[in-house]
Amino acid sequence: MTTTVLEPPATKHIFVPKRVFIEPAALEYELGRHLRDYFQTAGIPITVTGSHNRITGIPGKTAQEGFLEAKRTLVIGVRKGREFQTCKPSAHYQLPLVTSCPGKCEYCYLLTNLGKKPYLRIYVNIDEILDRAKAYIKEHLPRETVFEGAATSDPVPVERYTGALKQAIEFFGQQEHARFRFVTKFTDIDTLLAAKHNGRTRFRFSINAATVIKKFEHATPSMTERVAAAGKVATAGYPLGFLIAPIMIYDGWRQDYSELFAELDRVLKPDLRKDLTFELITHRFTRRAKQNIEEIFPNSQLDMNEEQRQFKYGQFGYGKYIYPKESMLEVRAHMEGLLQKYFPEAKVEYLV
Numbered sequence: 001m002t003t004t005v006l007e008p009p010a011t012k013h014i015f016v017p018k019r020v021f022i023e024p025a026a027l028e029y030e031l032g033r034h035l036r037d038y039f040q041t042a043g044i045p046i047t048v049t050g051s052h053n054r055i056t057g058i059p060g061k062t063a064q065e066g067f068l069e070a071k072r073t074l075v076i077g078v079r080k081g082r083e084f085q086t087c088k089p090s091a092h093y094q095l096p097l098v099t100s101c102p103g104k105c106e107y108c109y110l111l112t113n114l115g116k117k118p119y120l121r122i123y124v125n126i127d128e129i130l131d132r133a134k135a136y137i138k139e140h141l142p143r144e145t146v147f148e149g150a151a152t153s154d155p156v157p158v159e160r161y162t163g164a165l166k167q168a169i170e171f172f173g174q175q176e177h178a179r180f181r182f183v184t185k186f187t188d189i190d191t192l193l194a195a196k197h198n199g200r201t202r203f204r205f206s207i208n209a210a211t212v213i214k215k216f217e218h219a220t221p222s223m224t225e226r227v228a229a230a231g232k233v234a235t236a237g238y239p240l241g242f243l244i245a246p247i248m249i250y251d252g253w254r255q256d257y258s259e260l261f262a263e264l265d266r267v268l269k270p271d272l273r274k275d276l277t278f279e280l281i282t283h284r285f286t287r288r289a290k291q292n293i294e295e296i297f298p299n300s301q302l303d304m305n306e307e308q309r310q311f312k313y314g315q316f317g318y319g320k321y322i323y324p325k326e327s328m329l330e331v332r333a334h335m336e337g338l339l340q341k342y343f344p345e346a347k348v349e350y351l352v
């Protein structure tokens, strides 16, 4: 039997790369030079590379080894393309500050999107990226433009190195016609608490039942740690949001999700609930995602039995397996009950 090699959970989930690649162009920026010196002093091997999109030299004989090594590899580059990807329906554009994440969640969407070697990429030309955002905002006037900062990453683990998120938050704090949003599972957020956000950034936490996190979201903070971090963010006056996904059905799920809401209720005092949103998504998978998960996590205990699911046709010719209708109704009833009991004032963006 193959064994999944996962590192033991780090106490603080601080991301320290095992190797760093840097594009020569990144050294033309102060941040690039600072990061090179920083990692050199820390004794982390640095290789100069041609392009942040074509990295060779990440070890790993199997797909699983390659994946785990990539998750410990940091690439420092310059974001070149002028255009941003669109990000519908939640935002107009993705704000490209970071790609990938050191977490190892078995159902991560990046497993399908970033291929077999999802190494972390950070961009040092933050001012240029924000200048481009400014141009988009201008083009959309008088409408408001919304930017999403976590479309292809969890941007928090590398924030300690770049400060990019804080810079973006403060940039949007100054914009009258734009808003910013991002989501994280990480809790290393203290540097963001003092940022001058002016209420224009929605800081969202991706949370789940403690059992689900423990079982499937390897190398990420626990449920209580995330809720505690959310309490700090709300105290700092940010509009706050929770993404509860994927909601899973298993023995004891009702009790576990009830405990999650009880913890949110315990931490978020009434005055911290003024601008609160919830997004809820039940577990679903595509055939392709299932194949990737089985390759990287051969011992996964994720329930991906197609026979017990309902097939839903997708827009681009591939469909997904969702819970059958009766199960969906059970989830809906339970989650709506919890929302009503604990957070009747919150805005529920969707429950799917």
Ligand code: SF4
Binding pocket: 100, 101, 102, 103, 104, 105, 107, 108, 109, 110, 153, 154, 185, 217, 220
């Ligand atoms: S924390 Fe988010 S981005 Fe990172 S591995 Fe988990 S699901 Fe993927």
